[in-house]
Amino acid sequence: MSLHSIKSENTKEKKGNSNKYKRCYDLYAEKSATHPINKYKINDHPTDPDLSKNLILDELLLDGNAKQNLATFCQTDVDINIHTLMDKCIDKNMIDKDEYPQTAEIESRCVHMIADLWNSPDSANTIGCSTTGSSEAAMLGGLALKWKWREQRKKEGKPCDRPNLITGPVQICWHKFVLYFDIELREIPMENGRLLMSPEEVLKRCDENTIGVVPTLGVTFTLQYENVRAISDALDKYHKETGLDIPIHVDAASGGFVAPFITPDLVWDFRLPRVKSINASGHKYGLSPLGVGWVIWRGKEDIHKDLIFNVNYLGGNMPTFSLNFSRPGGQIVSQYYNFIRHGREGYRAIHQACIDHGVYIGEEIKKMGIFDLIYDGKGALPGVCWLLKKDAKVKFNLFDLSDRMKTRGWQIASYTLPKNAESMIITRVLIRHGFSRDMASLLIDDIKRCLEYFEKHPLVKPLSKEEGEGFHH
Numbered sequence: 001m002s003l004h005s006i007k008s009e010n011t012k013e014k015k016g017n018s019n020k021y022k023r024c025y026d027l028y029a030e031k032s033a034t035h036p037i038n039k040y041k042i043n044d045h046p047t048d049p050d051l052s053k054n055l056i057l058d059e060l061l062l063d064g065n066a067k068q069n070l071a072t073f074c075q076t077d078v079d080i081n082i083h084t085l086m087d088k089c090i091d092k093n094m095i096d097k098d099e100y101p102q103t104a105e106i107e108s109r110c111v112h113m114i115a116d117l118w119n120s121p122d123s124a125n126t127i128g129c130s131t132t133g134s135s136e137a138a139m140l141g142g143l144a145l146k147w148k149w150r151e152q153r154k155k156e157g158k159p160c161d162r163p164n165l166i167t168g169p170v171q172i173c174w175h176k177f178v179l180y181f182d183i184e185l186r187e188i189p190m191e192n193g194r195l196l197m198s199p200e201e202v203l204k205r206c207d208e209n210t211i212g213v214v215p216t217l218g219v220t221f222t223l224q225y226e227n228v229r230a231i232s233d234a235l236d237k238y239h240k241e242t243g244l245d246i247p248i249h250v251d252a253a254s255g256g257f258v259a260p261f262i263t264p265d266l267v268w269d270f271r272l273p274r275v276k277s278i279n280a281s282g283h284k285y286g287l288s289p290l291g292v293g294w295v296i297w298r299g300k301e302d303i304h305k306d307l308i309f310n311v312n313y314l315g316g317n318m319p320t321f322s323l324n325f326s327r328p329g330g331q332i333v334s335q336y337y338n339f340i341r342h343g344r345e346g347y348r349a350i351h352q353a354c355i356d357h358g359v360y361i362g363e364e365i366k367k368m369g370i371f372d373l374i375y376d377g378k379g380a381l382p383g384v385c386w387l388l389k390k391d392a393k394v395k396f397n398l399f400d401l402s403d404r405m406k407t408r409g410w411q412i413a414s415y416t417l418p419k420n421a422e423s424m425i426i427t428r429v430l431i432r433h434g435f436s437r438d439m440a441s442l443l444i445d446d447i448k449r450c451l452e453y454f455e456k457h458p459l460v461k462p463l464s465k466e467e468g469e470g471f472h473h
């Protein structure tokens with residue numbers, strides 16, 4: 001019997017039907033199972049549907065187990081009701097706002113709820129939208145900055161052919177944004193132990209061509225929050241001194257759904273008038289299944305009107321701003337479900353539990369004596385990062401540790417830090433909904449087991465940067 005159940009009804013051969021799906025006594029004794037399946041060309045003939053499904057599911061067993069994937073920020077724990085909602089919505093196209101007006105209404109409610117979560121001064125009238133993820137949201141946020149800057153430059157009769165954007169060590173989506181939309185990136189490198197952007201470094205890079213500054217709330221490499229308030233204060237001062245009024249877009253891909261619940265007093269959002277737009281991934285700490293991001297603007301005046309396409313919608317006018325046209329609606333419906341189902345209290349409890357697991361893992365890692373923590377799990381995203389102590393006398397590196405942990409199914413990312421800090425190899429563990437203290441102790445036991453293994457079997461040649469560089473997006 002295969003791993004995956006087969007509906008007995010389907011296995012009966014239909015009378016008088018062509019023998020397209022003719023069955024022998026067992027699926028795995030059929031030709032398609034006893035011969036290699038096509039990999040590079042579409043078959044000439046159909047294959048039995050159940051067998052097709054089984055063959056593919058069997059291949060997918062080679063993928064990692066998502067729950068043990070501590071390298072990703074993305075949601076891997078999906079409750080049964082989300083499965084139902086996703087199934088019911090599988091045929092709903094987000095862009096067909098007149099065919100599926102209630103899905104559009106739900107999207108709009110989410111926009112206002114998120115605007116309110118981020119302390120928008122006028123959340124009921126905010127403008128914003130869902131996207132496929134934070135990357136698309138970042139493109140839209142960045143485009144709005146570029147158009148606002150250009151409009152102002154044109155008004156002043158000044159050239160607008162050399163826009164630049166200032167960021168700290170950013171996620172790859174910002175590298176894409178500047179490349180696709182022809183903008184100079186002024187990325188502040190990590191330096192002498194400073195792993196985040198600082199107000200001084202931002203000011204050094206500002207000029208009349210700066211379309212905006214992008215701090216990150218939950219930096220990909222270290223999980224920490226950049227200090228949005230300090231950046232905003234510095235830009236206020238710069239504005240007074242130079243007359244240049246540079247807006248902030250916050251990349252809160254992960255932190256946007258953590259900070260409001262865990263550190264509500266941290267001022268990083270629309271409470272700062274200079275923050276004009278914010279993006280976040282619903283499919284990260286927003287707890288929704290893969291495929292949803294959000295971008296919200298402070299006010300309608302923060303997007304150039306020409307960027308908005310108006311779609312007729314039930315006699316009204318539906319503004320849309322997006323890169324893709326067709327998009328699934330289920331993720332957005334699931335986002336709304338999560339807001340209703342968990343409420344603020346639920347989100348707080350879920351994320352606090354994750355934070356606590358991260359802190360616990362950090363403490364245990366520290367006790368091992370050979371690691372230094374870069375981030376101890378407190379104050380920002382749920383998780384922890386560490387590196388090998390400079391004087392640690394060991395016969396392996398962190399790439400080897402990640403590699404060895406895979407033998408127990410764990411996926412933990414080890415990577416070198418970006419420009420100017422490339423010599424630092426760090427390991428990062430992310431904790432998400434669906435993780436328990438029991439799993440945390442299993443993880444720690446397995447790390448100890450790996451260390452013992454390396455002790456007994458010292459590596460002749462530790463993995464190089466190229467061989468070992470793990471997934472760190």
Ligand SMILES: *Cc1c(COP(=O)(O)O)cnc(C)c1O
Binds near residue numbers: 138252253293473
């Ligand atoms: C994950 C992430 C992104 C990209 O988000 P997607 O939803 O994966 O497209 C952008 N910025 C930061 C800081 C991230 O963590």
